[in-house]
Amino acid sequence: MSPTYADAARDDMVASPNFNTYPNAVLQLLLFVDRRSSSQEELKRIRSYLDSVKSDGNFALEVIDVSQQPYLAEHFKLIATPTLIKVHPEPRHSLTGSNLVCQLENCWGKWQQSAHEYSDRCPTTIHEGQGSVNSCLPSIATSSEIIQLSDEIFRLNREKEELQEQLRFKDRLISMLAHDLRNPLTSTSIALETLETLNHPDNADKLEANPNLPERLLQHARTQTRQIEQMIFDVLESARSQDGYLTIVPQKINLAELCQDALERQWENFETRGLTVQTDLPQDLPDAHADASRVRQVLMNLLDNAAKYTPEGGTISLSVLHRTAQKIQVSIGDTGPGIPFDKQQRIFDDRVRLERDEQTDGYGLGLSLCMRVVRSHYGQIWVDSQPGQGSTFHFTLPVYRA
Numbered sequence: 187m188s189p190t191y192a193d194a195a196r197d198d199m200v201a202s203p204n205f206n207t208y209p210n211a212v213l214q215l216l217l218f219v220d221r222r223s224s225s226q227e228e229l230k231r232i233r234s235y236l237d238s239v240k241s242d243g244n245f246a247l248e249v250i251d252v253s254q255q256p257y258l259a260e261h262f263k264l265i266a267t268p269t270l271i272k273v274h275p276e277p278r279h280s281l282t283g284s285n286l287v288c289q290l291e292n293c294w295g296k297w298q299q300s301a302h303e304y305s306d307r308c309p310t311t312i313h314e315g316q317g318s319v320n321s322c323l324p325s326i327a328t329s330s331e332i333i334q335l336s337d338e339i340f341r342l343n344r345e346k347e348e349l350q351e352q353l354r355f356k357d358r359l360i361s362m363l364a365h366d367l368r369n370p371l372t373s374t375s376i377a378l379e380t381l382e383t384l385n386h387p388d389n390a391d392k393l394e395a396n397p398n399l400p401e402r403l404l405q406h407a408r409t410q411t412r413q414i415e416q417m418i419f420d421v422l423e424s425a426r427s428q429d430g431y432l433t434i435v436p437q438k439i440n441l442a443e444l445c446q447d448a449l450e451r452q453w454e455n456f457e458t459r460g461l462t463v464q465t466d467l468p469q470d471l472p473d474a475h476a477d478a479s480r481v482r483q484v485l486m487n488l489l490d491n492a493a494k495y496t497p498e499g500g501t502i503s504l505s506v507l508h509r510t511a512q513k514i515q516v517s518i519g520d521t522g523p524g525i526p527f528d529k530q531q532r533i534f535d536d537r538v539r540l541e542r543d544e545q546t547d548g549y550g551l552g553l554s555l556c557m558r559v560v561r562s563h564y565g566q567i568w569v570d571s572q573p574g575q576g577s578t579f580h581f582t583l584p585v586y587r588a
Contacts, residue, residue: 495522
């Protein structure tokens with residue numbers, strides 16, 4: 187197959203002289219092009235014109251493919267291609283538009299004059315085997331390398347900051363986990379030790395006086411153990427999702443049944459705190475298209491938070507609404523202290539911990555995990571809250587379409 191014009195143009199780009207090849211070229215030009223045929227045609231016309239004026243002075247043209255050296259395009263603040271830039275002598279001058287040759291013809295005389303004036307001002311230095319070299323001339327190759335190195339240093343610094351932030355985040359997780367595990371571990375240990383003491387023959391009278399105490403102690407130990415399990419799960423999931431691992435396997439699910447299951451799993455927690463639970467789970471809801479285990483995780487986190495912040499004797503609500511033809515909305519409310527208005531947009535951030543949480547087990551990771559899960563289902567999650575009047579968390583899931 188015979189070479190095409192585009193092939194020839196590309197060869198022309200590769201063969202273009204650079205400022206290292208002509209170290210004494212005072213007039214230094216950069217031509218930025220791309221792979222479009224119009225850009226290649228303009229390149230050919232410019233080189234043809236420059237070939238015709240070689241006798242007018244010593245100059246060098248370097249052709250830059252913006253796709254190969256984007257850092258140079260950014261450095262010279264390029265807005266279009268092709269663009270011809272006189273980089274030396276100063277001041278820099280740029281030509282761009284539909285007909286660069288016409289513009290170049292108008293500027294060539296002035297450019298040559300500035301080159302001659304510069305040569306008169308700046309002496310040359312003799313290098314063995316290289317002839318005379320103008321020692322004042324900047325090297326575009328060196329400048330290019332510096333730009334590349336600067337970009338690389340910037341990228342490495344960004345990566346370093348991100349890695350340091352990840353390490354700090356994981357350090358905070360370990361510190362918070364070690365701190366927050368103390369209370370449920372101590373509570374579980376006391377419940378089990380008390381239960382063990384009650385089984386001793388010397389305490390038979392105490393057991394007869396309070397026959398329901400062993401069951402309550404076991405229930406308390408189970409509740410605390412589940413809390414420990416949830417803490418560890420949140421930490422592991424948060425660490426994994428920070429690294430980009432969050433597997434979602436959507437399928438057809440009955441959302442009302444999933445909500446009922448989550449309530450039953452939290453029932454002991456509600457009873458222990460004397461909480462009232464109100465539900466609105468319509469039987470005619472459409473199925474959702476979601477990962478059942480992940481949605482259960484969201485429900486458990488939100489219900490656990492609701493129980494945690496609702497005072498004894500308070501109320502928790504769970505409702506599901508067929509919001510639109512494409513979305514189902516789940517809402518979980520509480521009668522707790524509420525969330526300050528200025529924090530309501532930030533509570534789903536890994537690094538946000540409200541003042542109300544300082545004396546409470548947990549560390550806000552559950553909400554950030556909920557957000558990741560919901561967004562991975564192309565849903566939304568938000569909170570409505572009035573300080574002092576409780577909070578209601580809402581999230582949406584897509585309707586299943588056969």
